[in-house]
Amino acid sequence: MGDTSVLAGELRAHPLFHGLKDDEYGWLSAAARSRELDDGEVLFTEGTPARFFVVLLEGELLISKVVDDREEVLARHSTRPGAETRASLAHTFTGELCVLAGDAYLATATSVGHSRVALYERDSFLQMLVRTPRVSELVIPVLALRAQDMIVSAGRRSTLASLGTLAAGIAHELNNPVAAVTRAIGELDDAVAELEEAAGAWGRTGTESERAAVHAAQRDWLARPRGSGPGDALGMSRLEESLQDWAEDHGLDDGACLAELLAERGADVAWLTDLAGRLREDHLPAALRYLSESLRVRSSAVDVREAGTRVSAIVRNTKEYTNLDRAPESDVDVREGLEATLAMLRPQLAGITVVRDYATPLPRIPGYPTELNQVWTNLIDNAAGAMAGGGRLRISARGEGTCVVVEIADTGPGIDPAVLPRVFEPFFTTKDIGSGTGLGLHLTHRIVTRRHRGSITVRSCPGDTRFLVRLPGRAADEPAPDADPRAVPVAAGSGSPPR
Structure with a gap:
């Protein structure tokens, strides 16, 4: 343990703890464990259990993550004069998201030069948030911002991965x-x-x-x-x-x-x-x-x-997959999107038997074709990865009233029942470090439920894993996305307004 009086003075000067009471500083210094880091020393490693909320007292931490077998720098937390981040509160602490989730660290923290940190174990961090409301007011917005940034970054990586798959x-x-x-x-x-x-x-x-x-x-x-x-x-x-x-x-x-x-x-x-x-x-x-x-x-x-x-x-399939010649929102032929996705993923499906079961007629639905193709890409690519070059992939689509229901089933080993309820959680993954971000299915869930007002469920046992996507059709009095809303009168208080 470091000298608590010295640590208390450092915490008083830290922007995260400005304006607290003397007894709160006393508790913060008593609950913390200070640690000195040499240049290149690793504070925590991606994939290891998240034990500490980290407050940077001095120096610089490099936050990096392995993505597709290469290391990417996510952030630099620094207290050094002249650093770009010296005025940013968000760069004076780290680890809060993983500690609160009770999960593994999502990245690796490495000291750049000599650094000094104060570490709070999970229970102490939770008490901190309760004992010092002002700290909670500062930490929670940063936590939400980081979570949103990670989702956006993962979305970009997912888009780039899709472009790589497409290419x-x-x-x-x-x-x-x-x-x-x-x-x-x-x-x-x-x-x-x-x-x-x-x-x-x-x-x-x-x-x-x-x-x-x-x-x-x-x-x-x-x-x-x-x-x-x-x-x-x-x-x-x-x-x-x-x-x-x-x-x-x-x-x-x-x-x-x-x-x-x-x-x-x-x-x-x-x-x-x-x-x-x-x-x-x-x-x-x-x-x-x-x-x-x-x-x-x-x-x-x-x-x-x-x-x-x-x-x-091939050009036609590519246009259908990317929807280069369509408005962002349009009436979507789900079968067309599924076929375009299968064409683009043909190399990943080598050795896998693909079975199609499309009902006719299949109603068109309002939606964003490119985003739906991202859903099909994530689900089909995950199924192909689970089957590891063999097995059967069954894709079915049917109408239920004005809705379209798509089922993607594979004969892979299945998903462990213990983790099945968590598959749509952000940052949750069962893949090895560097092989997945834990956001593919989360983004798929967001596209289906938020962008298209639909639902997605999964059930799994060895040899039979099924993702069921239900997409709602257009209401009877709802105009097509490219229609002139002035040409579709809607009585006040009735029906759905034009979007």
């Missing part, structure tokens, strides 16, 4: 179509030159009826869907081998490309034999070479077209 999803989805376009364009350079030469030779050789027969074969090939060949790899390999042997036996120097293109669409040796029956035998090699090069070019063009269609779909 990763887009990059993952764009990878295949972009690779297809790159490959097709690379092949087209050589294929067009080969086609020009093959077309010239075939044009000089083939008769009008023979050219018509080859064109008919091309149209038939295009009409066949991709992937209509044998469904198994062994069957496909055997078909390609038989087609290549036939083509090379009939004068085509390299029949591998033609065989692959024909097998992909289910054309077999009988198909080639039928074409050969409409051509003169000595003209068959030129016809086969022209057919091979023309189908190769057409196949590359189809690749580019399909890749473009896929990119357009």
Whole structure:
């Protein structure tokens, strides 16, 4: 214990304790434990039980938190002259939020240079708030401000995390179509030159009826869907081998490309034999070479077209997820938002079976599409994380009157019954330090209940965890958010006024 008379003098000079009575200073100094900290010494560590309310008497404390495996500086508490925070009461004490909650510290406090602090255990801190109302008047507003700041900061981090998820999803989805376009364009350079030469030779050789027969074969090939060949790899390999042997036996120097293109669409040796029956035998090699090069070019063009269609779909899904072309509040198609979210989270859902159960018709509801997509992102991402790359994710949506009810269920290990009632509490998390802020489900709860006047509940047992979100529809006399309120008369004292 430090010298209580010296400590009492320091407490009298501290802005948190100005204007107290002598007996109150006596109690404060007797209840405190002073501690000296060297440069770099840790006062408390994130995740450890919160034991002390800390009053900074001298020096500087760095408050940091591990977020996504990296350390972020949250605040600097300082009494040093010239420090930016010297006039701020909020930077002369810390730990009150965690001590009052009876939970673990949310961050780590490290001394910068030499520092000195007064520590109050939880019971003493609670007595302080009762014995010294003036201290309560100063601490409680700071506590509320810090809690609000943490929620806002977590909201920003959640938004950034969503942007990261969105970027990763887009990059993952764009990878295949972009690779297809790159490959097709690379092949087209050589294929067009080969086609020009093959077309010239075939044009000089083939008769009008023979050219018509080859064109008919091309149209038939295009009409066949991709992937209509044998469904198994062994069957496909055997078909390609038989087609290549036939083509090379009939004068085509390299029949591998033609065989692959024909097998992909289910054309077999009988198909080639039928074409050969409409051509003169000595003209068959030129016809086969022209057919091979023309189908190769057409196949590359189809690749580019399909890749473009896929990119357009990705852009559409991204717009639906972010609602870039909509007003902040609008009539929301919940099913559309769920599908856009699933598309963005496709990489996280690898190995997980997704089951959809959407009732029709499903009423549209008034709301904020981007915020609702954040709800779906949090719930689906949590479910995927719980299942660790396997299991079944079931997403259902149904109407109940004018309301829409969305259920997101997973087959993960479940939530411990002891902590289930706390999952929506701010700062509560069962994840390892650095893996979660404890605010994802809290923010989800706020979006559903405050922004959309809905409700969210959870029930869980091993192998079956379900989050149930109920979102209210629009009242019969409530205008759409983009409607002109002057065009919707509302009788005084009846119905809901336009928002």
